[in-house]
Amino acid sequence: MNPFFEDFLRWLGGRLVRCFYRLHVVDAASLPKGGCLLVPNHLSWGDAVLLQVSTPRRIRFLVDSDIYQRRTLRPFLHAIGALPISKTRAKESIRTAAEAVRRGEVVCIFPEGEISRSGNLMRIQRGFELIAREAQAPVVPVWLDEVWGSILSFSGGRYFLKWPKRWPYSVTVAFGSELASVDAVASVVREKLMDLGERCFQNRPVLRGHLGRAAIEGLKRRGSSEILVDGMDGSRLTRAMLLAVGFALAALLRRMCAEPRLAIVLPSGKGATIANLAVVLAGKVPVNLNFTAARQSVEAACRIAGLSTVITARSFQARFPEFPWPENLIYLEDLIPKIKAGALLWRVLIPVLPVAWLARFSKVPAVGDREEAVTLFTSGSSGDPKGVVLSHRNLLGNVRQFSHMIDLKKGESILACLPLFHSFGSTVNLWFPILEGMRMVTHPSPLDIAKNAELIEQYNIKMLCSTPTFLRGYLRKVEPRQLQSLQLVITGAEKLPSDVAEAFHAKFGKEVLQGYGLTETSPVASVNLPDPPAPWPGCPVQSSNRKGAVGKLMPGMSAQIRDPETGEKLSLHETGMLWLRGVNIFEGYLHDPVRTADAIRDGWLRTGDLGRFDHDGFLFIEGRLSRFSKIAGEMIPHETVETAVGKALQLSGDERVLVITGVPDESKGEALLLLATMDVDLASLRSQLAAQGLPNLWIPRRSLRVDEIPHLASGKLDLQKIQKLALQPATTV
Secondary structure, three states: OOHHHHHHHHHHHHHHHHHHEEEEEEOHHHOOOOOEEEEEOOOEOOHHHHHHHOOOOOEEEEEEHHHHOOOOOHHHHHHOOOEEEOOOOHHHHHHHHHHHHHOOOEEEOOOOOOOOOOOOOOOOOOHHHHHHHHHOOOEEEEEEEOOEOEOOEOHHHOOOOOOOOOOOEEEEEEEOOOEOOOOOOHHHHHHHHHHHHHHHHHOOHHHHEOHHHHHHHHHHOOOOOEEEEEOOOOOEEEHHHHHHHHHHHHHHHHHHOOOOEEEEOOOOOHHHHHHHHHHHHOOOEEEEOOOOOOHHHHHHHHHHHOOOEEEEOHHHHHHOOOOOOOOEEEEHHHHHHHHHHHHHHHHHHOOOOOHHHHHHHOOOOOEOOOOEEEEEEOOOOOOOOOEEEEEHHHHHHHHHHHHHHHOOOOOOEEEEOOOOOOHHHHHHHHHHHHHHOOEEEEOOOOOOHHHHHHHHHHOOOOEEEEOHHHHHHHHHHOOHHHHOOOOEEEEOOOOOOHHHHHHHHHHHOOOEEEEEEOHHHOOEEEEOOOOOOOOOOOOOOOOOOOOOOOOEEOOOEEEEEEOOOOOOEEOOOOOEEEEEEEOOOOOEEOOOHHHHHHHEEOOEEEEEEEEEEOOOOOEEEEEEHHHEEEEOOEEEEHHHHHHHHHHHOOOOOOOOOEEEEEEEEOOOEEEEEEEEOOOOOHHHHHHHHHHOOOOHHHOOOEEEEOOOOOEOOOOOEOHHHHHHHHOOOOEEO
């Protein structure tokens, strides 16, 4: 190749990149001096140019021979020294690439084999392993961050034909540490790429911001559009009006309350939305208390968080006379008349003042970063409640992660019926629409299935977030036409039984997409999604969901699988305890350094869940350790046994009628107990389970008839109550 022409192309590529991108390069100097093989993620048509501009060394890209031979592309690909590879002449292609590496050149192969159309890392193909071993050369993982969303990516369901989200577009290219050729296998490269992606995401400047400042930006944008419809009274709020009321109420709360945290006891709706926004704008921490929890749990939460003031409504207080209300009560209906003048003034100023001035006049800081933004208390399903501290960074990060994954259009409606003391309700039903431009249609209870279905039909709602327990209610009470507008039905909090998913799809024609998260992950950690559309006819499908999985991890997250007893690191494809790291991992438990140290190790969250990844990166949760029994040295998953029992009893899936739990046993340490809301012929059941091939240790020997299966308000199983029921006398065989 003509050196002058090569230099000209490099110069031209650099100028073009810097016209449209703000490029940040990390650790390019760490590239080995000799030959090496680069293995980057692949998100856009511009990835090769971004990589080449990121290092002064010439990169020789491996290109599919069919693409290389196209008349429009061949002169350019030849000019830049691309190496054609062919599946029909694989050995020759591997030798050609390995020879270039041995000559001291930098060779790049995109190991996914194609551009991702979901923004997620796809299967790592193993061809790079053969090249690395043939060349006996190091492998260098490379991560291209924030490329998803550019006009050259498939963000929004198309290439090119869209406006860039910003200009110039910020992109980071991060080079990882080299791997020896013998260590560079697909599972290790995936892990290293996830680590680089997590590192890059953590360094995004937007995450150092303040939740209140982000709310100002989100609500000022398209301020005249509707953000909230209260499903109880039909009242509506525009984005600018919500911000104006929030500003005015925040100023009043700042004068009235000196304490750093304020409790909020309200159901999902207009009042709870205003209260939460105002508390954050006032520079304080909202703590939404679980009004369905046991008295001692609420009292413990108030003691841990130092809560002395509660924002509520008189009508709501009257419904819960047994709730341990503190002395200092602030009734929202008393405050609203006092702030009308202030709210009207702010409503006039919001359209004309820039965000920076609005933030300055309302005393909202620009930086929040790792400071406490919201505190949520765990459900107490398996112990005393813990105060989970979520920082500004956590919430800003998780909202952007979730928005990146689901790609809803601005202004589309979501049903916001989950309680705000639940982490999913707080992040996805409250802060997500405020920050990202969605419209929320609120209702105070996810249990009011008939009313929620009416709202979905009436307001053309696109996304429903629920739990398998609540979905069973839709199967019993709702007509298919009422859910016709839904594009996304996302479920979490508990494992999605296959019979529920199948029944829901059969009745409504809607696929139930299972996700996974914890309060400690802010909460969304992974989710299945609909497959992205094909950009042209005949293009192969890139699957974004998998039956039995909980989806792929949020962008900017990394994972490890470790032995639950020894902590030894395992392959991502083995089953063990799931450890997670990312921007959405919580800061720690409030005033509880001991439990914090047990949960977080060197920045990694020990989830307490057993899981594994398949080769395409889908996460499978095998169960929570608390939902396993160790019998005769074998770990037995309760959920797997429940599925087998449901199949044997031919249950319809429209309601949960049984649960498996463990109880003490003198001979084996623990035994399985079946709790059911119906009479069970245990001898017959045991025979059917054995016929299914279930191991003898996995077959319950005892059963107990109960009136109902205990659940928390979030839809999760109430493990404490289940254990209490399990200690009653039971039937044995």
